Amino acid sequence: MSIGEFSQRSGLSLKRLRTYAASGLLIPAAVDAGSSYRYYGPGQLRDAHLIDTLRQTGMALADIRVLLRDPSTDRLDGWEKSLEEEAVQRLSALDQARRLLSAEPDAPEPLERQRRGDLSMKKLRSTSRTETGPVRENNEDAVMSSDRLVAVADGMGGPLGGEIAASMAVSLVDAAFRGRSLDELEAAVRAANRAIWDRAGARSELEGMGTTICAAGLLEDGRLAVVNVGDTRAYLLQKGSVTQLTHDHSVTAALVQRGELTEEEARHHPHRGVLTRALGVAPDVELDSTTLSVAESDRLLICTDGLFNELADREIVESMTEPQDSSATVEGLVERAISRGGHDNISVVLADIGA
Numbered sequence: 001m002s003i004g005e006f007s008q009r010s011g012l013s014l015k016r017l018r019t020y021a022a023s024g025l026l027i028p029a030a031v032d033a034g035s036s037y038r039y040y041g042p043g044q045l046r047d048a049h050l051i052d053t054l055r056q057t058g059m060a061l062a063d064i065r066v067l068l069r070d071p072s073t074d075r076l077d078g079w080e081k082s083l084e085e086e087a088v089q090r091l092s093a094l095d096q097a098r099r100l101l102s103a104e105p106d107a108p109e110p111l112e113r114q115r116r117g118d119l120s121m122k123k124l125r126s127t128s129r130t131e132t133g134p135v136r137e138n139n140e141d142a143v144m145s146s147d148r149l150v151a152v153a154d155g156m157g158g159p160l161g162g163e164i165a166a167s168m169a170v171s172l173v174d175a176a177f178r179g180r181s182l183d184e185l186e187a188a189v190r191a192a193n194r195a196i197w198d199r200a201g202a203r204s205e206l207e208g209m210g211t212t213i214c215a216a217g218l219l220e221d222g223r224l225a226v227v228n229v230g231d232t233r234a235y236l237l238q239k240g241s242v243t244q245l246t247h248d249h250s251v252t253a254a255l256v257q258r259g260e261l262t263e264e265e266a267r268h269h270p271h272r273g274v275l276t277r278a279l280g281v282a283p284d285v286e287l288d289s290t291t292l293s294v295a296e297s298d299r300l301l302i303c304t305d306g307l308f309n310e311l312a313d314r315e316i317v318e319s320m321t322e323p324q325d326s327s328a329t330v331e332g333l334v335e336r337a338i339s340r341g342g343h344d345n346i347s348v349v350l351a352d353i354g355a
């Protein structure tokens, strides 16, 4: 059929058809040698619609060309994931912009603190690693670390939902926390909960997504604020001894607490990993939170269940006191979990409190 008729039947303008032809996406079936008039076959209508639909998703012409050459739905899944990630980043930046707009301009440091110059100077020096592991196909854990905040999340609810929920949790908390107070960290986690809940309700394929979160942030007064939901754990090494700062919100942890399971049995229980609390599964969430006095040379470890279900508690505790570089400790823990089977995603952050 002529280019005019093809344009009419496909709903694409002549200009757009010429663009697609010039970029090699939709080459006319024939071109009249004398008049240079272009002709298309009826079999090209589907490709025309497909190319135009893909353009509406924002896909570049070069990527469409690759997809047409190798028409697999895996590529569409990959594209969907990158769109989701981009949206998460944009929403998180928007959230931060909103917060900055409503915040008071930063007041100058009080003279007293400038003179003292001690507490507010603390920093977290972190090493982290997150691994898919040999069994799972996706990594639904997410980790963030800065010199004032570390956060680890373990997502659930299908590969796409789990990844989105976990990455939203850590990036939204990071965007909202400025180190002012425990209340601020709690509000950041509640806001992340609400954002994940809203997002899960907006798209059927994300329904049921949720995530754990364990976040620890240094406050202006030099204390450490910790907020926890789910079964991602925090341990603190202080004066030579290690304390677990968090309680797991899981079915097996409740059974252990009631004396119906031992820690060892819980590690292999078929319902391990079934949570009693998570972010994103209801409009509001109950948090565990605390603040602690910390000093230089104290050490914090946050990990997902992919680590502590493979290793004995004793091994995690001992690793924190090892006199070696923190990156070697983190590598050692993750490698050990993998060597024991690595049945789940494994994430570890080790943060030293320093000046």
Ligand code: MG
Pocket (backbone or CB within 6 Å): 154, 304, 305, 306, 344, 345
């Ligand atoms: Mg896990």
